[in-house]
Amino acid sequence: MEQSFAELFAASEMEPKPELRVGDRITGRVITVGEELVYVDTGAKIDAVVDKNELADKDGGFSLREGDEVELFVVSRQAGEVRLARTMSGEGGAEQLQDAMEGGIPVEGRIKETCKGGFRVSVQGKTAFCPLSQVNSRPVVDPEALVGETLLFLVTRIEERGRNIVVSRRALLDRDQAESLAAFMKQAKPGDIVQGTVTRLAPFGAFVEIAPGLEGLVHISELSWSRALAPEDVAAPGDTVTVKFLKMEDQGKGRVRIELSMKQALRDPWDEVSGKYQVGDIVQGTVTRLAPFGAFVEIAPGIEGLVHVSEMSYLKRVHRPEEVMTSGDNVPVMIKTIDLDARRIGLSMRDAEGDPWEGLAERYTKGQVVQGVLEKRESFGLFIRLEPGVVGLLPGSRLESGENEAVFKARSGDTIAVTIDVIDMDKRRISLALAEANHSEDWRGHSPQEKELGVLGAELQRAMRKKQ
Template identity: 50%
Template sequence: MNEEIGEEIPEEMENTDSAEESFADLFEAYDKNVSDDVRVGDKISGEIISIGRDAVFVDTGTRIDGVVEKAELLNDEGELDCKVGDVLELYAVSVKGGEIRLSKSVAGGGGLEILQDAYEESIPVEGKVKSLNKGGFDVLLGNRRAFCPISQMDIHYVEKPEDYVGEAFEFLITDFEESGRNIVLSRRKLLEKAVQKARKSFLENLVVGSELTGRVTKLMPFGAFVELTPGVEGMVHISELGWSRVEKPSDVLQVGETVMVKVLGVAPDEKSKQMKISLSIKQTADDPWLSVTDRFKEGDVVEGKVSRCAPFGAFVEIEPGIEGLVHISEMSYRKRVLKAEDVVSPGDLIQVLIKEIDSSRQRISLSMRDVEGDPWAGIAGKYGKGQPVEGTVEKHENFGIFVSLEPGVSALLPKSRIRESSSPGRIEKARPGDTIPVVIENVNVEERKISVGPGDAQDEGEWRRFVPGRDQNQGMGSLGEKLKQALAAKKKR
């Protein structure tokens, strides 16, 4: 039996030694996970480990637990709405004598001494904006009055100060004089610290090609600035605002508008020493030219918006990002077009026919006149040689006068034929819009040319040929007769 006991004792001692070693390992592991580096002003997220009658104890992640006054955690009804296991975010307001005192806000902790410590250690204090004051705001820190200049209330310019009244914020005490009778606050400095921290974290994780949501903060002639996160802005160049042509950023965006953007580039700016972020709005959507032939076919008649005019024609947007060109020669059959602006203006909605699509070169040829119809169709059967018609003067040229026979059909009255009129001066003095009588002389449908003569021509040789029994030589007059007689007499000799 003694031998059995003797054999058992070493086994129990061995188990004890093992337990001690395990406890030591655990303690060492715990010791590695704790930190003594807690300073006044640090923000601590800690779990409630115990609730006493007047205080609440919180795990600070160090060897020393933190303590916060229970009264500071009561809600408006005087009840404690947290329990063991909940995580609180508190500030270290005192670290001394083996004790870490915590506070939800310095103002909640109350005393003048704590406010003095908050000033010296740059600890945030919570205050409620009571009213507007000359140049700023009256703020209550518990029962103590403080002042916050309007320039220190926010990072951005305060447009509506009244919106801040009645709200509670955290502040830094920037001046603490006359034993607390003169306290000046700044919310801006606190926000700037938070922004710098968030900005650093954001830039570390920013990746080219990523798509983000941002807020338009400023519009400039060359583009728009977009805030990606507080303190971080990027710029969308005007060419990247959309697939459609944009003349002014204000035509497509408004300040305060939320937009989706794609990060095109991130590089340090030598002038500002900050990161320059290039953004795009249009690249968050597919390029419409990649699938243009799925939506449009040659011969389609579609409605488009004139985006701009050029000396050679007008550009028409038939859908966002898809522009085609109506050449000046394709604007009208019915009148001669010298300038695109004589027919259309930017912003006009017009019907166009798609003549050709070249998606590889991102070009579409359009026609306005083909939508109207060709007025020369059937013109050969409508006008014949010798037919008298009324024409409207279009314009005078050195070689003659262009006369409109009907919308889209013009004829030329040569200058040499004007002299044959009984009143050539009247024709030459006719203004655009005046009507004159003309006679059809030649119709060339292929070349779209019609020549005419004056409707009151006095060419005796022409009409005398059609008089029966009339000798054509009689048209020479008395001088002609005398010449004829002289020639006959010469032959007799």
């Protein structure tokens, strides 16, 4: 049987209504917006009012409409009227501050100056003391920078009839954080992807606000798949970022540590390696770090490969990576190997630059006389550089001290005429012989097809020159 409107109204009137007390935090619904006052349905027997200016935004504008919800404090209840406000502000006596302390209502205060152990704060026409440790939930680096700031505080102590008032901003921040954490944990769990705002950067990472007053840390190792980036390279205060909620640790005394990750909110770059890179590809990379055995080069964010010291140059023997590069250098590399299971990529700088031995058999032939540069002298012979990356050995057994005095006096960097003797492409070795005197004088015109005179022929040639 359907109930009449009168019966429903009577039944609603008989339902118990919550009793509002000063200090209660309520969530109400705007029912009327006047020129100076806003009327709010609190769910109690009587509606409440709040000054319209109290609900203005930071720019002084008013955007609330009938039906919008607001969260406010009960700041007074007199003669059947309930007054609401976001905080207690303006002029008031010790009694009003006492109500604020007992009800946990925030009060607005302006930091007047620093003093021993903290700050003097002007609160509703009275001077209160805020200890340095209670002005923020984090250590304050520069107390003077807060002078002149208008902030919200909780009254924690009133003594001597209002002559001794102590306030704390940290208590308010901790309370708001606890409420925000409780709300956040109701709708999020470890592993969830959430939005946040970067609040500050540190050498070890970035702090991100994931709920009002609730910060988590993105450690530097979780900022990006790339190792070469610093926090300031990835984000800046005020940036909106997507993070993965990793875990929360209770550190006691109402403190929690929330760990976040920006890189895990993105796709793992190794999932794309097989379709993006192939062995033999030449790509650009950035040197991220050096080791005694080689250099790690990042070819894409989060994709690093190793250039072994033996793969750094064909042109010179590299003993340490520092000889040819530094961290941050951009270098071309060739992909030599890809191991997706081990997440390893082998790279080569020398192959990316080109192998000087390629086509060498066509450029040099047995018997050809060329000009080389003495690189190093050893007990068993001389190392002669024919071109960048191509070095041959002139064995000591081919040198005759009596007739090759200029060669014996040669120093590193001096030019010496030599003859190609043996080319071993498999072992990358070239054996050289000392060019004959006449060939040394006109080595450019030497033809590889000319027959060698031998020792006897050389002696006869010298004898004929003497007769001439």
